[in-house]
Amino acid sequence: MKYVDEFRDGGLARKLAKAIAAEVRQDRQYRLMEFCGGHTHAIFRFGIVDMMPANVSFVHGPGCPVCVLPKGRIDNAISLVQQHDVILCTYADLIRVPASEQMSLMKAKANGGDIRMVYSTQDALNIARANPDRQVVFFAIGFETTTPPTAVAIQQAKLEGLNNFSVFCNHVLTPPAMRTILQADGAESARIDGILGPSHVSTIIGSRAYAFCATDFATPLVIAGFEPLDVMQSALMLIRQINSGTSEIENEYTRVVTLEGNIKAQALMAEVFELRPTFEWRGLGMMPDSALRIRDSYAELDAEKRFDMPPIASSDVKGCLCPAILRGLSNPTDCKLFGTVCTPENPMGACMVSSEGACAAYWSYGRFRQPSKQETTA
Amino acid sequence: MCLAVPARIISLNETTGMAVVDLAGVQKEVSTVLVDDVQNGDYVLIHVGFALHKLSEEEAMSTLALFDELETMNNSEDSA
Numbered sequence: 001m002k003y004v005d006e007f008r009d010g011g012l013a014r015k016l017a018k019a020i021a022a023e024v025r026q027d028r029q030y031r032l033m034e035f036c037g038g039h040t041h042a043i044f045r046f047g048i049v050d051m052m053p054a055n056v057s058f059v060h061g062p063g064c065p066v067c068v069l070p071k072g073r074i075d076n077a078i079s080l081v082q083q084h085d086v087i088l089c090t091y092a093d094l095i096r097v098p099a100s101e102q103m104s105l106m107k108a109k110a111n112g113g114d115i116r117m118v119y120s121t122q123d124a125l126n127i128a129r130a131n132p133d134r135q136v137v138f139f140a141i142g143f144e145t146t147t148p149p150t151a152v153a154i155q156q157a158k159l160e161g162l163n164n165f166s167v168f169c170n171h172v173l174t175p176p177a178m179r180t181i182l183q184a185d186g187a188e189s190a191r192i193d194g195i196l197g198p199s200h201v202s203t204i205i206g207s208r209a210y211a212f213c214a215t216d217f218a219t220p221l222v223i224a225g226f227e228p229l230d231v232m233q234s235a236l237m238l239i240r241q242i243n244s245g246t247s248e249i250e251n252e253y254t255r256v257v258t259l260e261g262n263i264k265a266q267a268l269m270a271e272v273f274e275l276r277p278t279f280e281w282r283g284l285g286m287m288p289d290s291a292l293r294i295r296d297s298y299a300e301l302d303a304e305k306r307f308d309m310p311p312i313a314s315s316d317v318k319g320c321l322c323p324a325i326l327r328g329l330s331n332p333t334d335c336k337l338f339g340t341v342c343t344p345e346n347p348m349g350a351c352m353v354s355s356e357g358a359c360a361a362y363w364s365y366g367r368f369r370q371p372s373k374q375e376t377t378a
Numbered sequence: 379m380c381l382a383v384p385a386r387i388i389s390l391n392e393t394t395g396m397a398v399v400d401l402a403g404v405q406k407e408v409s410t411v412l413v414d415d416v417q418n419g420d421y422v423l424i425h426v427g428f429a430l431h432k433l434s435e436e437e438a439m440s441t442l443a444l445f446d447e448l449e450t451m452n453n454s455e456d457s458a
Contacts, residue, residue, distance in 0.1 A: 001402045003384040003421060003433055012445045019448055038380055065379050091426070093379055120427025122409065145380040148412050149428045200380045203423060203431045226381065229445060254437040256423050262431060265412045356379060 003255070007227030008046070016232040017051040023239050030056040032238055033328055034196040035178060037064035037356025038226050044365035046228035048235075056235070059190055060361075062177050062326040063198060065142045065170075066093045066354040068281045071314035073170055074099040077139050080168070081113035084307050087131060089124035090139040091146075092117045097350050100314050121153035128157070128165035137303045141170045145200040147292065148265035151272040154294065154301050166303040169294050172279065174201045175209055176290035181328060182217040190328030194238035196231065197223035199253055206261025207251045214247045225253040272298055282316070282350065283326030322349035325358050332362040339363065382425035384433050387418055399424060 024030060034040055040060045043049050049058060062068050078099055080086050088105070095105045095117060109115040114134075118124050121138060128136035140150045150167060157165045181190055197210055202223045213221045220241040224234030234252040241248060251257055272295060279291030294302040303309070316322060320342070321335035332338050332351065338359060342348035351357035385399035385406070395411040399422065410416050410429045422429035 001384070002386075003438055006442060009445075012448070015448050016445070036380060063380070091379070122427050142379050145382070145425055145430065148430070149409075149426050152409065152411060152428070198380065200382045200423070200425060200430065203382075230441075233441070233444065252441065254441060255434050256431045262412060264414060265430070268412070354379075 004227065007225065007229045009229065012229055013046075013048075013051065013232060016229065016236060020056070020232065020236050020239060021053050023236060023243065024053045024056060025243060026055070028055065030194070030239055030242060031059050031190075031192050032056065032194050032196060032235060033059040033061050033181070033190060033192040034224075034231075035061035035063040035174070036196075036198045036201070036226075037067070037354065037358070037361075038199065039063075039196055039224065039231060040358050040361045041356060041365075042226050042228055042231050044361040048228055048231055049366070051232070052235070056239070059192055059328040060325060060331075060358040061181065061328060062281070062283060063143065063174070063201075064326075064351070064354050064356040064358075065146070065172065066097055067322065067326060067350040067357050068172065068177075068283060069094075069097070069141055069170055069350070070280045070282050071098070071100050071316070072280075072312035074105065075103075075312040075314060076309050077168060078103055078105065078108045078113070079312075080137055080303065080307060080309070081108055081115060084135065085114075086135040086137045086307075087114045087116060087127060088137050088139055089116050089118045089127055091141065093354055094139060094141060096347065096353050098317070098347055098353070100312070121149045125153055125156060125162065125165065128162050132164060134164060135306075136165050138165070138167045139170070140167050143172060143174050143198070143201050144204045144269075147171045147269050147273070148204060148262070151268045154272050154298055155268070157301055158298060163300075166301050166306045167294065168303040168309075169273070169292060171273065171292040172281065173290055173292070174198055174205070175212070176287050177281065177284060178210070179212065179216075180284050180287055182213065182219060184327065188327070188329070192219065192328065193242050195219060195221040196234050196238065197221045197249075199224060199226045199230075199257070202251075202253065202257045202261065204262050204265050206259055207249055207257060208259050209261070210249050214249055218247045220247045221249050223249075223251045223253050223257050225255070271295075283323035317348045320349040322351045322359075325351055332359040335359070380425070382423045382430060384421050385424050387416060387420050387422060390416065390418055397429070399429075
C-alpha cells in the first residue's frame with residue numbers, strides 16, 4: 001500500500017536503530033512519552049521497543065479515548081437503551097468496555113438492547129432515517145480526530161430535520177490532558193524528557209496547538225506518524241533535542257500534518273461544540289475545559305438534553321492499575337490483575353479492551369518479552 | 379480510534395462531496411466534506427468514513443529522503 005509499505009521497511013528500521021544507538025549518551029536515561037495508544041501499539045507490534053538502547057524507555061500516555069472514558073458514561077449509555085428503549089449506535093471500540101456491575105454494551109445487547117456497531121456517523125444517520133418511529137442515539141467518543149465527523153452528522157441531522165436522532169457527546173481534547181501530565185509533580189510526575197506527539201489529532205489541530213509544551217514546560221515534542229519508521233525517526237529527533245538541551249515542537253509527519261491543521265474541520269467543530277466547564281477522565285480525574293458539549297443552537301440534537309441522564313458515579317475494579325498507567329506512572333506488567341484475572345477475553349479495565357490500550361498492547365505483542373528480559377539481567 | 383489509512387480517490391461526486399476510495403483493492407464510499415480541492419487520483423487520509431486530509435506526495439518523499447540520508451551515513455560508517 002502506498003504511503004504505508006515504504007514506512008515499514010525493516011532494513012531502514014535497523015539503520016535507524018543504529019543511528020539512535022549512536023546518538024544516545026550513556027550517562028542518562030531517556031523517558032519518551034507516546035501520548036497516543038496508536039503509537040503504543042506500533043511500538044510493540046513492530047518490535048520497536050526491542051530495537052531501542054536500554055536507557056531509552058517509552059512511557060505510555062492517555063491517548064486512548066475508550067480507556068479514559070469513565071465507567072459512569074457507559075452506564076448512562078446502557079440506561080438509554082434499557083430505560084428509554086433507544087437504538088444506540090456506537091463505534092466498535094466501546095462495545096466490550098466494562099461498565100458498572102459487570103455490564104457492558106455487549107451484555108446489554110445480549111439482554112435484548114438494540115445496540116448497533118457503526119463504522120461512521122453516516123451509518124448512524126442512515127439508521128435514524130430507516131427507523132423514523134424509534135429514537136436513535138449516536139454514542140460519540142474520541143479525541144479531535146473523531147470529532148469533526150460527529151459535527152458533520154449533527155449539522156446534517158439539523159438540516160434534514162431528523163427529529164429522532166441525537167448525540168451523546170463524550171469528545172475530549174488532547175492539549176489539556178498533555179498539560180495535566182506535564183504539570184504533575186513529585187510522586188505523581190511521569191518524569192518525561194520528550195513527547196511523541198499525536199498523528200491524526202495533529203492533522204486536525206495542527207502542530208501549533210502544542211506550543212505550550214515547549215514554552216511552559218521546556219519539554220520537546222515531535223509529531224510522529226503511526227508507521228514504525230515514523231516512530232523511530234521521531235524518537236531520534238527527540239533524543240537529539242534532549243541531548244542538545246532544546247525544547248521545540250517538531251513535525252516528522254509532514255505528509256498530513258501542517259502548522260495550522262485542518263481549518264475547515266476546526267471551524268465546523270467550533271460551530272457545533274463548546275467547551276464543557278469540566279469533565280471526568282479515568283486516571284486523570286476532573287479536568288477543566290478538557291471536553292466538548294453540543295452548543296445550545298443544536299440543543300435538540302443533544303441526547304443529554306433530550307433524555308433524563310443524571311451523572312452516574314462509578315469506581316474502577318479494585319487493584320486495576322488503569323488510572324496510573326494512563327498517567328504514565330505504571331506499566332501494565334506492574335498490575336497484579338494483568339494476564340491473571342484481566343485478559344482481553346475477560347477484561348477488568350478498559351486498557352485491556354481497547355485496540356489502543358497499553359495493557360492490550362503488552363498482552364498482544366509483549367507478554368512473552370518481560371520474562372526473557374529479566375532472565376537476561378539475572 | 380485515531381487510526382486512519384491513506385486511500386486513493388477513484389470517483390468523486392462534487393455535489394454531495396461523497397467519493398469512492400480504493401484501499402489495496404477494497405472500495406469504500408467516504409465523505410470529503412472536511413477537505414478542500416480534492417480530485418480523482420488524490421490520496422486522502424480516511425478516518426471513520428471521512429477524508430481528513432490530502433496526503434502530500436512531496437512531503438512523503440522528503441521524509442523518505444531523510445531515511446536515505448541515514449542510509450548513506452550508516453554505510454559510510456560501516457566502511458570506515
